[in-house]
Amino acid sequence: MNKTGTxxxxxxxxxxxxxxxxxxxxxxxxxxxxxxxxxxxxFKGEIYPINPVADEILGYKAYPSxxxxxxxxxxxxxxxPVDKVTSVARECGEKGVKFLVVITSxxxxxxxxxxxxxxxxxxxxxxxxxxxxxxxxxxxxxVRLNATFGPRDVLEGPIAFISQSGALGIALMGWTIxxxxxxxxxxxxxxxxxxxVVDISKYLAEDLNTRVITIYLEGLKPNTGFxxxxxxxxxxxxKPVIVIKAGRTTKGMVAVASHTGSLAGTDHLYNAAFKxxxxxxxxxxxxxxxxxxxxxxxxxxxxxxxxxxxxxGGVGVIATDVAEETNVPLLSPSSDLISKLRETMPWFGxxxxxxxxxxxxxxDNYVKALKIAFESKEVDNIVLLYCRTAILDPxxxxxxxxxxxxxxxxxxxxxxxxxVGGLDVREAISILNRSGIPAYPSPERAVSSLSKLLEYRSYxxxxx
Amino acid sequence: MNKTGTxxxxxxxxxxxxxxxxxxxxxxxxxxxxxxxxxxxxFKGEIYPINPVADEILGYKAYPSxxxxxxxxxxxxxxxPVDKVTSVARECGEKGVKFLVVITSxxxxxxxxxxxxxxxxxxxxxxxxxxxxxxxxxxxxxVRLNATFGPRDVLEGPIAFISQSGALGIALMGWTIxxxxxxxxxxxxxxxxxxxVVDISKYLAEDLNTRVITIYLEGLKPNTGFxxxxxxxxxxxxKPVIVIKAGRTTKGMVAVASHTGSLAGTDHLYNAAFKxxxxxxxxxxxxxxxxxxxxxxxxxxxxxxxxxxxxxGGVGVIATDVAEETNVPLLSPSSDLISKLRETMPWFGxxxxxxxxxxxxxxDNYVKALKIAFESKEVDNIVLLYCRTAILDPxxxxxxxxxxxxxxxxxxxxxxxxxVGGLDVREAISILNRSGIPAYPSPERAVSSLSKLLEYRSYxxxxx
Numbered sequence: 013m014n015k016t017g018t019x020x021x022x023x024x025x026x027x028x029x030x031x032x033x034x035x036x037x038x039x040x041x042x043x044x045x046x047x048x049x050x051x052x053x054x055f056k057g058e059i060y061p062i063n064p065v066a067d068e069i070l071g072y073k074a075y076p077s078x079x080x081x082x083x084x085x086x087x088x089x090x091x092x093p094v095d096k097v098t099s100v101a102r103e104c105g106e107k108g109v110k111f112l113v114v115i116t117s118x119x120x121x122x123x124x125x126x127x128x129x130x131x132x133x134x135x136x137x138x139x140x141x142x143x144x145x146x147x148x149x150x151x152x153x154x155v156r157l158n159a160t161f162g163p164r165d166v167l168e169g170p171i172a173f174i175s176q177s178g179a180l181g182i183a184l185m186g187w188t189i190x191x192x193x194x195x196x197x198x199x200x201x202x203x204x205x206x207x208x209v210v211d212i213s214k215y216l217a218e219d220l221n222t223r224v225i226t227i228y229l230e231g232l233k234p235n236t237g238f239x240x241x242x243x244x245x246x247x248x249x250x251k252p253v254i255v256i257k258a259g260r261t262t263k264g265m266v267a268v269a270s271h272t273g274s275l276a277g278t279d280h281l282y283n284a285a286f287k288x289x290x291x292x293x294x295x296x297x298x299x300x301x302x303x304x305x306x307x308x309x310x311x312x313x314x315x316x317x318x319x320x321x322x323x324x325g326g327v328g329v330i331a332t333d334v335a336e337e338t339n340v341p342l343l344s345p346s347s348d349l350i351s352k353l354r355e356t357m358p359w360f361g362x363x364x365x366x367x368x369x370x371x372x373x374x375x376d377n378y379v380k381a382l383k384i385a386f387e388s389k390e391v392d393n394i395v396l397l398y399c400r401t402a403i404l405d406p407x408x409x410x411x412x413x414x415x416x417x418x419x420x421x422x423x424x425x426x427x428x429x430x431x432v433g434g435l436d437v438r439e440a441i442s443i444l445n446r447s448g449i450p451a452y453p454s455p456e457r458a459v460s461s462l463s464k465l466l467e468y469r470s471y472x473x474x475x476x
Numbered sequence: 477m478n479k480t481g482t483x484x485x486x487x488x489x490x491x492x493x494x495x496x497x498x499x500x501x502x503x504x505x506x507x508x509x510x511x512x513x514x515x516x517x518x519f520k521g522e523i524y525p526i527n528p529v530a531d532e533i534l535g536y537k538a539y540p541s542x543x544x545x546x547x548x549x550x551x552x553x554x555x556x557p558v559d560k561v562t563s564v565a566r567e568c569g570e571k572g573v574k575f576l577v578v579i580t581s582x583x584x585x586x587x588x589x590x591x592x593x594x595x596x597x598x599x600x601x602x603x604x605x606x607x608x609x610x611x612x613x614x615x616x617x618x619v620r621l622n623a624t625f626g627p628r629d630v631l632e633g634p635i636a637f638i639s640q641s642g643a644l645g646i647a648l649m650g651w652t653i654x655x656x657x658x659x660x661x662x663x664x665x666x667x668x669x670x671x672x673v674v675d676i677s678k679y680l681a682e683d684l685n686t687r688v689i690t691i692y693l694e695g696l697k698p699n700t701g702f703x704x705x706x707x708x709x710x711x712x713x714x715k716p717v718i719v720i721k722a723g724r725t726t727k728g729m730v731a732v733a734s735h736t737g738s739l740a741g742t743d744h745l746y747n748a749a750f751k752x753x754x755x756x757x758x759x760x761x762x763x764x765x766x767x768x769x770x771x772x773x774x775x776x777x778x779x780x781x782x783x784x785x786x787x788x789g790g791v792g793v794i795a796t797d798v799a800e801e802t803n804v805p806l807l808s809p810s811s812d813l814i815s816k817l818r819e820t821m822p823w824f825g826x827x828x829x830x831x832x833x834x835x836x837x838x839x840d841n842y843v844k845a846l847k848i849a850f851e852s853k854e855v856d857n858i859v860l861l862y863c864r865t866a867i868l869d870p871x872x873x874x875x876x877x878x879x880x881x882x883x884x885x886x887x888x889x890x891x892x893x894x895x896v897g898g899l900d901v902r903e904a905i906s907i908l909n910r911s912g913i914p915a916y917p918s919p920e921r922a923v924s925s926l927s928k929l930l931e932y933r934s935y936x937x938x939x940x
Binding site for chain 1: 504509582586625626627639640641642643644645646647648649650651653654692694722723724725726727728730731732759760761762787788789790791792793794796797799800801806824830835863864865866867896897898899900901902917918920921
């Protein structure tokens, strides 16, 4: 694991110069596509393509070897065939490279453990750190660095994503773009022969551009479980960490073993470890990013009493069910609060919790009810629900709520939205998300996500 | 409950003529928007707007009362204010109307039980059946009937949806359009003073245009639980039924009571009832339509042995986990099958289950593996997974799979797809769904949906 302290990862995430060893002029080749991403995503540092025959690639002067590069090199990204990796690594060592990002596969994941050991030995000898091997690269958006061969236009935002699976990680890069999920970092950790999930998490815990860390985890190296808990405890004191752990079941563990060669371990051990470390567990990919979306914008609330505001009884009932099942305490409003809320709705509405503004609710009804909720000392968290009605265009509602939220953002009172309907509802959800209000296409996902914020809150309270 | 047998519902779903009592010329009014949907969605029968002052509405001659209508009226849709409903209903009885579809609210759901009882008495007197009151209408796409004030362009397909919640039902109409979910019928049942969930389900069980019935249920009328089980047993022998039951928790039940006035009942009673009746339970809206999408196209398989084919280890592991958790038995391929599958992949792939074609897989690898799976007698069900890679455009894969499927559709071997990635993956998912292959944006949702088909299969086997 970490030998020299994570502050040393500064130049991995903020490199002044990057070499791509195995850079290629041929589109479709990893050595081309990765370099292209670095160039086109807008990295501002020095870029050195390394290629034995090319003079220039993608407008950058190419060098026959790392040794020929004139300046210092912070990061060397290695995409040469597996049998060339160690010799290239040694050259990097001699050059004084700080980080080796080894894309190349064919190491431990196919039983080639010797090559891994030799690579690690070289790295230790020259005091280099290794990310990988068998990875798709990494991204750090604050410095416009996309050193992956995945999709280029990663959106900037406060969510960091660490992936132990390459294919899934790349696929999710595209997915986050489509879903408008903003990321600070994407780190493919692959075989983790040196830098591992914990090292990266520790660095990101200190990173000002990251608010929440998400991890796709298949397994830890043998005998690192205790250290994992101890180190991740420190991380979760600073930032929420959401993990999806694959290989939960017996068959899943076998599948993991044949995938990355990790030990998936018994699932209940992981569960206990996550709990102890204050890690939030997600069970599906969608859940992980649902939760992250909320943590990315909402602060830890003062309390857990939650008010649901809706225009439809049905979604109110669904939200109530999920709230009870996920331990989100629904506020019993005082008679004072009830009488205030009653003024926001027609006579057949319900001022209790869920507050049902009825299908006749317009923007005004919602705005009035939300103001009361934001201003009430009884209410710690707000769940805003909407069912598409002919009366109220969801985009109008979203805009009004976003505007209102500007006045109340400083209260730090979490709000989460669940809007149900068609295309215009999808647009409304997007408006809300862009305004910093986590919004989902169902009441279930909104409430589940909020429940994780409250779970994290209660962990922090117990582990001050 | 049902007094005269459900075959009598024929003219509700296939009316020769419809009157809209309370039809209006003013856009935005329910009496206008509902009539407009009937007209514009393309209903071919007679349409009679009823309005005391208008001569003509939306190009149709209007009549001052139902009594003035020249021809027979199968269905009268009532949108007049609550205090006028009973007198209008009596006129309908005298006219010989067969079905009253009572949109109007302000009945039992706000405590006005007397009005409900009177309305029901009139219906019994004249041998009319009632849908509602307090509903948004109903849709039956095979005859291009959209008698709702919800979205107009409902897509045709084999999924029927019955909703006890009005607002949620309307919102989900829009959602199904966006998600390209094809529907045969949408029925808002509201207060169910006469026709209820069971009556509608029984009719749809016989309906040739419906393959699967989905129900949003809040609760049953008191003392109808036993009958519900007995009648729904008959329905599920013919068609799969998927129910999302709201009001699962104590607080959720209280919310139901204040919403529709139904008794939500103890959740474990419902669970037992559903199990006995062969009803598949969904826990979220998304799940319900995920499952329905699969039942809409896939047949009951011969067996339950399932093969996963993937290009990414990570999604393979996730799928394996979900398979084990949801009782989807993963096939242990014979050595013969393994050696066949090995020919479809690079040397570092895995021919075991999950079959990992690796990130280097192209269309050819998938097509070869799929052919083997379709032709193998060991394989009963196929789970097709894909992670976005630079090598393989998901749309190309989707088109190739759709074409291949044409040759194997008749095998009746279920196939389900989980594709992970960005916008082009979303397009690929859409291509697959249009080709009759249920496809989802995650491995979890694909496998969970398949598990419900196997659950239904095993229910049918035990209840022959």
